[in-house]
Amino acid sequence: MKLLVLLGLAGSLWAQHPPSVVVNLNLSPEERWKPLEKAFDMNTLRKIAGKVIESQIPKWMHHAVIPIVASLEKYIPQPYAGEIRGIASMMKTNISDVIILNFAYEFTAYCTSIVAQDKNGNVYHGRNLDYPLPVLRSLTMDVVFLKNGKVAYVGTSFAGYVGLWTGMSPHKFTVSADQRVTKRRGNGWRNIMSAVLFHSSPVSWLLRETLEEAKDFQDAVMRLAKKPLISGVYYIVGGVRAGEGVIITRDRKGPADIWPLEPLHGGWYRVEANFDHWRTPPPSDHRREVAMKAMNAVGRNRINGHKLYQVLSKPPLCHRNTIYTTLMRAANPREYITFVRPEGCPYKIN
Template identity: 60%
Template sequence: MKLQICLFLGVTFICVSKADFSPPVVNISLDVPADQRWAPLMKLYDINFLRKAASEVIDSTVPKWVHVAIKPVVEALEKYIPQPYAGEIRGMASFYGTDISDIVLLNFAYEVSAFCTSIVTQDTTGNIYHGRNLDYPHDVLKNLTVDVLFMKNGKVAYRGTTFAGYVGLWTGQSPNKFTVSGNERSRFIFFIFVRSSILHRFYYVFIPTDKGHWWENIISAILLKSSPVSWLVRETLEAAVDFQDAVMRLAKVPIITDVYYILGGVRAGEGVVITRDRGGSADIWPLDPLHGNWYRVETNYDHWLPAPKRDERRDVAMKALNATGQNHISMDSLYKVLSVNPVCNWITVYTTVMSAATPEKYTTAVRDMCV
């Protein structure tokens, strides 16, 4: 992708990308045994690369001494993981040729730090568009990103974007029903300033700290029977019959840590941000187009609180949306909003735009670099 200059409200935001690319697409059959479902990944990835990437994610999230100490515990807890995830994780361990504890830790490690921007919008004719940037501080994930078509009886039951080795979903679509994305809910945000050698300017990456440590999340999942946030997304995509049903499920089912669930439907007004505590919803923030609220922007903090001074993602996204206008919003223009700096930033792994009413237009781009 070439250098793009996007003009919004008289301010020029420069978006640079050296080589954005589409991730591979893989079909995963829900009709085969759980421990065999993810076998198609082996045709896409070198096994040594997968092992190395998994170790990098685990080691950067879970301290090595804890990793060693927790292995026997994780192996004991594996029997309590519900189906189909237990079978799928067991199959992953077999494909990887590694201990099942590594794959369990890998899946819980991904639950820790999903820094994101999600936007749901409605145009003037009632069409709903949903876009998200997913940010993780692991550069290797760009080469692990994969679009998955979950097949049942030969048809697409639902689809999503995830990472090889991870059975959950942070981004997904149930065709002609709803779209969903998940954002980490953070209490504080720390900043690291990085000097760009390209434009000779300083930029920041933001590192939200979630409410629960990873070991608290595991205890919550196993002992309290709470769902990992990404597993609940996947379960909702498979089971919910429509947008309202999806909202109810994502608002009420106990989960292991706080999160934001953002949903878009197929009818006018079907857009919402659900702010979640572990036990239930803390707030439900729907679209209100009759009063001019034709979009909702969610990053990593509660919408009723002021944004941290040095994290401009929310404000910049809103300015870009206002400049675009409701009469010009579309999947293409929403992608441009999500490409504006710092909405798209140094740790953005991928951007997805989707609309449940036109499921064939689901599009993901892995971002090489946004500055």
């Protein structure tokens, strides 16, 4: 299988592409992520994982939560429990550390996502994922999930992490998740542990499950809107037909708002940048304003993947904490492409 062709990684846009890892869903969960050993050095992965954990929780708290996390393993559903166990074995590290690593990524995914429809009804979807750890650029990967020898879905993630914040189900839909910033966020680790005990889903697990199980765009929207989550989030979903684009604003128990494309009334694109679209962002955050101005300048007649990349490259949409940019179009899966952003986020076009 020619993964470079499948994922559309041969393009004219300037950037570094991440490695591709193939995960065979027909294998046992413990064996699925073995290809990581060929794509990444396990010693380096272990060291970087330690940095991620150290940056997210104080050392004293890390030691305090280890026995709790060990008990939490009983409550982690399959296939994630098995996959985490297999990754821990490959990394030759404590399973508690891999569990903590996976939940640590649920905290600080500050992002910008845009879904747009052109004049012919083609739907484009792009996202920047921002994270305040530059070392994650070296762990970014595109993942091809195979089932019965065929591509079930693709996504972009970090080595050692079993969830997805970005992905596509070919010929069905695309989806990205952006963290929802609210005034009352609570105690993150306490919320995560109690939520898992009560069978709420991490944001990234629900996204991945939806990619694997949803039949089409409408089914994906229903799943992403209704299942209980451990925290609020924005799910941005793009389909294959005209009008299939939506931003779902999630509370833990269900949808707070569903904001669809309305191309007949001027709403040919939607922008999400970590704040509710009906509220004014903080004075220091100009991403929404810049994105809308740039999209209006491009216009519905000219929007395409190349133009969307340029929009997402504009500061402050792309900045020193931007780890990667992904462009995707479910109607043409070859247009799924990820760029690892160098620090400073230059956006030179060859």
